[in-house]
Amino acid sequence: MRNSGRLTQLIQALRCLPGVGPKSAQRMSLHLLQHNREGARLLAEALLGAVEHIGLCRLCRTLTEHEICRSCSDGTRDDSLLCIVESPAEVFALEQSTGFKGRFFVLNGRLSPLDGIGPEELRLDLLEQRLAQGVVEELILATNTTVEGEATAHFIAEMAKQHGIKTSRIAYGVPYGGELEYVDGTTLAHAFNGRRQLT
Structure with a gap:
């Protein structure tokens, strides 16, 4: 045709x-x-x-129609818990599967020097400012278990360590190389609840 x-x-x-x-x-x-x-x-x-x-929330960088998204505007959420994810899809997945009531920071990517994606592209300067405020007590790293996701998690864990913030990583249940948005809800909930602290 x-x-x-x-x-x-x-x-x-x-x-x-x-x-x-x-x-x-x-x-x-x-x-x-x-x-x-x-x-x-x-x-x-x-x-x-x-x-x-639709653009990015000024605080967490998820997709929203407003300057500050509904989640960041919610005064009932726990400011001491900050979960780091790679995309807005993972915010939806984690909220639906885990009932997480802390805050999020969306990277909108992962560190990948070969693709020209460094800390500046992920706006890790905004994350640094947030950590420096002294409100966050635990940083939960929920990046994907790809090589780039692991490298990103390590980089952010080092950043958190400089601010004396406890850092944990979602652990079991998510297959290595898997993308969080495609993992079933039960598996994701177990992985999230079984997160481990990084040294």
């Missing part, structure tokens, strides 16, 4: 999604155009609205 310019553009645009290859993108495009044009219109409006109005 010879695709028109706009159809090709739509297929290419859908390929930016994780796990969507050329065939899947073509199938989605054709479905939307043939069977659900109203759904396509709603999807386009929702995407445009999200891109224009």
